[in-house]
Amino acid sequence: TPLVWDTYLTAAEFAINNAVNRSTGQSPFFLTYGFHPALPVWRELEVYVPVAKTFAKTFLSRITDAKSCLDAAQQRATEYYNKSKRDVAFSEGQMVLLSTKNLRSFAEGSRKLLPRWIGPYPVVRMVGNAAVELALPSDMNIHPTFHVSLVRPYRGTEPAPATTDTPAAVEPGPETWVAGKQKVYDVERILDYRTRRVGRHRRKRTVHEYLVKWTDYSSEHNSWEPARNFSPEMAPILEEARLRTTQSQ
Numbered sequence: 001t002p003l004v005w006d007t008y009l010t011a012a013e014f015a016i017n018n019a020v021n022r023s024t025g026q027s028p029f030f031l032t033y034g035f036h037p038a039l040p041v042w043r044e045l046e047v048y049v050p051v052a053k054t055f056a057k058t059f060l061s062r063i064t065d066a067k068s069c070l071d072a073a074q075q076r077a078t079e080y081y082n083k084s085k086r087d088v089a090f091s092e093g094q095m096v097l098l099s100t101k102n103l104r105s106f107a108e109g110s111r112k113l114l115p116r117w118i119g120p121y122p123v124v125r126m127v128g129n130a131a132v133e134l135a136l137p138s139d140m141n142i143h144p145t146f147h148v149s150l151v152r153p154y155r156g157t158e159p160a161p162a163t164t165d166t167p168a169a170v171e172p173g174p175e176t177w178v179a180g181k182q183k184v185y186d187v188e189r190i191l192d193y194r195t196r197r198v199g200r201h202r203r204k205r206t207v208h209e210y211l212v213k214w215t216d217y218s219s220e221h222n223s224w225e226p227a228r229n230f231s232p233e234m235a236p237i238l239e240e241a242r243l244r245t246t247q248s249q
Helices: 005-017 028-033 050-084 232-248
Strands: 095-099 117-127 131-134 145-147 151-153 187-198 205-214 223-226
Touching: 005 028, 005 050, 095 131, 187 232, 205 232
Parallel strands: none
Antiparallel strands: 095 117, 095 151, 117 131, 131 145, 187 205, 205 223
């Protein structure tokens, strides 16, 4: 009940630590100590303290309830995943886009400016039912096999050209990979200016940020960027935006 929920926390923690994790195949207890705690947590002893015996029974009951809730939550999660899951298959030579979700470490400068999708690249083959191998440019230097959730079909209109060492797109994709360097984006105009305090305690510092409207991108792609992300040639424009904002406040 709402009035005694806190009395279940210990039992819930015990149940979670003693539950087998699907990813590891072991419980946190076993991974930490090398064994599972004995259950039930109390033994039938000649105990003549009614309060202690009542507590032990109540604790065991709460562990059982917590385990039931964990099982129910896991079942709901499984049903939700299976309901939304769809089988994806790509054919050899099909042009696809690759998500940059796991490629952020390759970005230079602001990772936020790395496009969400790059390509397109041709499919080499399906690897099982959940992975796909792509023909990537040699300068990317990454493993060419990806989970199907990181790949989506490229909606091209022309037939794909012959595959070379660096696959060509049937038409310009949203972004291409150039020797591990990210594209330089063009600023259409500076919309606003602000300062933020970042860091912790005595290491806090002030960061100057500018709201940017990017050339050839809609307003939904507007983003706040720190001054260090702009080229030196932008300094007069940034100063003008700063003065305009501070004077209007």
